[in-house]
Amino acid sequence: MIPAATHPLAGPPASAQPDSDRGPGRCVLLFMLGSGMLWLVLSAVLALISSIQVHSPQYLSDLEFLTHGRAQALAETAFVYGWIGNCGPALALWILCRLAGEPLRPSRWAGTGAFFWNLGVAIGLAGIAFGGVTAIPMLELPRYVQPLLFASYAAVALAGVTAWTGRRREVMFASHWYAVAALFLFPWLFSVAQVMLLWFPVRGVLQAVVAGWFAQGLWTLWIAPLALAGAYYVVPRVSGKVLPAYDTAALGFWCLLVLGAWTGGRHLIGGPAPAWIATVAIGASVILLFHYIVVFTNLRPGFAGGATSLRFIAFGVAAYVLGGLVDGVTAIRGVAVLTQFTHFDEAQRQFALHGAATMMLFGTLYFALPRIAGRPWASRGLVRGHFALYALGILLLAFCLGTAGWIQGSALNDPKTAFADIAILTRGWLLGATAAQTLLLAADIFLAVNFFTTLACAPQGGDKEGAP
């Protein structure tokens, strides 16, 4: 039995909720969410281009700034640093402020940080397009913008620190742990990676080891916690139910933090990196299944459905858990030999970033925006369309890329199949992936239109908390 004080529903009473809604904090959050929205649409356009290039290699190939490698890096960077890097921290800050019962401060630091973060992402994308790409997955930004991003992120995260240390009650909730972990750990991870890979690169194959650790760490220590912070905050509030296995939630949290980054080595199976790195990664991937079970058990009330935000979060949680299971299975050597270096890997990556993390962030956003902006979402139709298109898009994308990857993997393992034949075998599925990217782009546009219309239309009194 959970004592009343630590009860996940026992947030400060609604009347005492501060409004970060009023005052400068609100502008900072809206700025971050709005710019995240623009990066999201841009990244969907770039992902569409990159996806067309996979089956039709000559598409835009005479534009040097959009070679397939660069288009892919641009799409990934705009998505991870532009979309998740704005929306994730903004929602985490909002949650920390609500839990603390304090307004966002120092809002000037956060605002300046958010501005320079977006400036850094913009310069970085231009840098990638014109030849500055690092070719390190999830760290494609040219090194000259990385210190700027580091400093501006620190300025934004400072607001999270004050909200956390200034909380009126000692209790920490699950959403606290995840939000604080994400805000604190990203700067460490990011600075270590840029020093060891870009400023003073380590020797030889160690670069691949550090890059694998970073890419996995970015997912398990930053992106996933940002998404889970929102899910753990919204699910009990909207469903009105106690988290069913809250006692184990802390164990699940520490399991992710301690073991998560160790699983990155599974991508190095069979390669020139020391074999123990891959072996430990396989073990860690399997033990990490415990974390996914805990998350699933706790967030089960989200599946009861009803509210819009819950539908998104339930989809995200299901995708998160499913993705975790597939990660565990494909880490095993016998399966990795088939899926390694294929579109299947890409399917897993996209499913995690879009299906799991982004869906949870969307759910939190649908819950939070009416409370931040003080007005309900402008169009319910666009919300429904957004969910339908995005869910369909990501399922189709994962299915098509996964199947293409499976075919590609089997063909690669047969030394007599030429690469030209593999391209022909997988072409149909890759066309399907392009169709899926189109759906995702349409869904992102729905969201952006709804978001900006909501902000543009005149505030309506009263219905502030009556959000989807």
Place this chain on the structure above:
Amino acid sequence: MKSGPLFFLGLAAAFGFSFAGIVIGSNAQLGRQAPFYDDSEGVSFPARLPGSAAAGQLAYRDLGCASCHTQQVRRAGFGSDVDRGWGDRQSVARDYIYQTHVQLGWSRTGPDLTNIAGRKPSAPDAGDLMRLLYGGQGAMPAYSFLFEDRKIVGQVSDDALRLAGRLEPAPGRQIVPTDRARELVDYLLSLNTTYDYPEAQPAPAVHPAPEAHPAPVAHPAPAAGGEAKK
């Protein structure tokens, strides 16, 4: 979980654990790996990249070649890498010690390039690679912006690509590689890992030893091979 400082220490410890294990651990194992001096040949391996090839590696990186090509050969029996003729042996850590930007890659939409200059029975020559870059082939896009379409003044340039069919330039014109194309091709032609390091020999097929434990110090640096060296 009530204590803020304790929570923060926990976060630091969780982060430090994987950092120490993976990053510091592998660094202790491989960070000072030396080239291998072959007494009979009187040369050390691997060789350093010549200047133009080092410049070509930057072109390889900034064009994003790694998004379709890997540079790692897995051991015989794990995938078809060796059967496809990508190399006679698996890649080992020592192959990469002089590479400033290691490009192991993550996708095989195109073939592996670890050993493209040492392929058997026939490795592509500079002309083949230039034509491939200029025209593309199959799933490989054309990188025609790495070439100049120039008017022939007097004689045809020595460097001009010998093209036929749809790629043939208009009469009186020639296709000449830019410096970047030359550097990129020099780099690709430097990719040759035919030297057999002792650690690259497949382990004798005795009963498999238990998997290595995550205690990096247990492996002295020279024994740091790939998967076969368990």
